[in-house]
Amino acid sequence: MNTRKTTNLPRNTDLTAIKRTLFAAAHAASAITLPAFRSGLNVDNKEDTHFDPVTEADQTAELIIRKTIEENFPDHTIVGEEHENKITSSPFSWIIDPIDGTRSFISGVPMWGTLIGVAYEGITFAGIMVQPFTGETYLGMPGISTFQRHTNKAQTISTSGIETLSEARLFTTTPALFEGEMAQTYAELESKIRLPRYGCYCYAYCLMAAGHADLVVETALKIYDIAALIPIVRNAGGIITNFQGNDPDDSGNIIAAATPQLHAGALAIMGKN
Amino acid sequence: MNTRKTTNLPRNTDLTAIKRTLFAAAHAASAITLPAFRSGLNVDNKEDTHFDPVTEADQTAELIIRKTIEENFPDHTIVGEEHENKITSSPFSWIIDPIDGTRSFISGVPMWGTLIGVAYEGITFAGIMVQPFTGETYLGMPGISTFQRHTNKAQTISTSGIETLSEARLFTTTPALFEGEMAQTYAELESKIRLPRYGCYCYAYCLMAAGHADLVVETALKIYDIAALIPIVRNAGGIITNFQGNDPDDSGNIIAAATPQLHAGALAIMGKN
Numbered sequence A, B: 001m002n003t004r005k006t007t008n009l010p011r012n013t014d015l016t017a018i019k020r021t022l023f024a025a026a027h028a029a030s031a032i033t034l035p036a037f038r039s040g041l042n043v044d045n046k047e048d049t050h051f052d053p054v055t056e057a058d059q060t061a062e063l064i065i066r067k068t069i070e071e072n073f074p075d076h077t078i079v080g081e082e083h084e085n086k087i088t089s090s091p092f093s094w095i096i097d098p099i100d101g102t103r104s105f106i107s108g109v110p111m112w113g114t115l116i117g118v119a120y121e122g123i124t125f126a127g128i129m130v131q132p133f134t135g136e137t138y139l140g141m142p143g144i145s146t147f148q149r150h151t152n153k154a155q156t157i158s159t160s161g162i163e164t165l166s167e168a169r170l171f172t173t174t175p176a177l178f179e180g181e182m183a184q185t186y187a188e189l190e191s192k193i194r195l196p197r198y199g200c201y202c203y204a205y206c207l208m209a210a211g212h213a214d215l216v217v218e219t220a221l222k223i224y225d226i227a228a229l230i231p232i233v234r235n236a237g238g239i240i241t242n243f244q245g246n247d248p249d250d251s252g253n254i255i256a257a258a259t260p261q262l263h264a265g266a267l268a269i270m271g272k273n
Helices: A015-036 A056-072 A181-192 A202-209 A231-234 A260-270 B015-036 B056-072 B180-193 B202-208 B229-235 B260-270
Strands: A077-082 A092-100 A113-120 A123-131 A136-141 A144-149 A170-171 A195-198 A215-221 A239-242 A252-257 B077-080 B093-099 B113-120 B123-129 B135-141 B144-149 B169-172 B195-198 B217-222 B239-242 B254-259
Touching: A015 A056, A015 A113, A015 A123, A015 A136, A015 A170, A015 B056, A056 A077, A056 A092, A056 A113, A077 B254, A092 B254, A113 A144, A113 A202, A113 A231, A123 A195, A123 A231, A136 B217, A144 A231, A170 A181, A170 A202, A181 A260, A181 B195, A195 B202, A202 A231, A202 A252, A215 B113, A239 A260, A252 A260, A252 B239, A260 B144, B015 B056, B015 B093, B015 B135, B015 B144, B056 B113, B056 B229, B056 B254, B113 B202, B113 B229, B123 B229, B135 B180, B144 B229, B169 B202, B180 B260, B202 B217, B202 B229, B202 B254, B202 B260, B217 B260, B229 B239, B239 B260, B254 B260
Parallel strands: A077 A092, A170 A195, A170 A215, B077 B093, B169 B195, B169 B217
Antiparallel strands: A092 A113, A113 A123, A123 A136, A136 A144, A215 A252, A239 A252, B093 B113, B113 B123, B123 B135, B135 B144, B217 B254, B239 B254
């Protein structure tokens, strides 16, 4: 089991420029997303079978994020939820979800965020989550995760010390995520934890990274749903893997936990799938 | 069916003083609740069988609210979640829930609020919800409901025009609220609506009143969970009753909807219980 895969990030990587670009891009997106939030805008459906809303704000915000990245790192790969990927020969890639939590977004609930992750050779090492309505920014960089409200000073964050399921505050999107046999294992997990909370999307991982909650379990995430969150969770001391206990960089079913012990407890149940 | 029970509120009722007291009391509570939010404070259990956290902040905030009410209306009845009721011979009563949504509160999620309602002869005619982390105030007074962010100018709010279940954004605390036969009727309702959202407590009713969502269905609410929200919903144009279609002032199972048509659609299903 490899719960903290490390990159062989080159020593001369300009982390300051990467951090500055994460901030600039994510906050530029807020100028599009925030005015659209609670504005009663129209919603399209991506698929016929599932409700998966995409707003014009979502698509426009991604273009602004891409522009900011391209101005700073013109040769890097860019992967986004809303537009075609830009594949280059660079080992660096930026992974964008302009509005993660669109179901929150379209029902007036501020539990959504703009996500941007940065990977080297496919392994994410930096990421940002911005929630513009509440004015919150969560950032993960090598060795440190931080929380910032509005333009206040950023504070270092770390996960809670919770080690047992019976004390754990658990987040998931909805119990309905888990189908078939997985519904039974999820029900077993929920019966053992202290408190379940639903529908917080990226915000859940950030609350867990900051020590306010303890466990996140979700299924069928895409790379843009999770790339930005991996560095935020790991550099705050948390563990994040798939249901096999492996690195989640290629997306899938996710367990994120405050401590190795809590992660092992959740993995012992959800890993049956 | 009586969906908009009216009070015979005396003409000389000082609504300005009541509104001023609602604001002063709810915002005084924020000075206690907000510093405690995300502070890692301890949590007690009210009951052995259910997880029902009460924090010191909850209890202290109610005392501050009571003090503010007593300074302005010394002879009025006061009913609170956390302390003994003060019963007087006045036809006016104030109903307090210092922190509605304690499960949100203890997991770092800002979907909780301070609730204060005012009733005349047992019928609520004014109410306030304050969410101090996001800086939101929702107020219902005879003939008008308003939304205010921080100290910005208050805006009149009104419910959405959604009339059909298939278009409705539904809030409930959790599907697990509904047990036995009610679980089946709730599942039927959820299968017919556009989008379910869980765990927003008082915030859900306010989002519905402001037109961002369309329907709220919950069970086993207490009077202090709902008294403040009735005037906010009704004076924004919404309908709020129990599962029998009657006035919810005595608490119970609640349906709140943006339009009479949507309310009737939800009542036709949940009213089977």
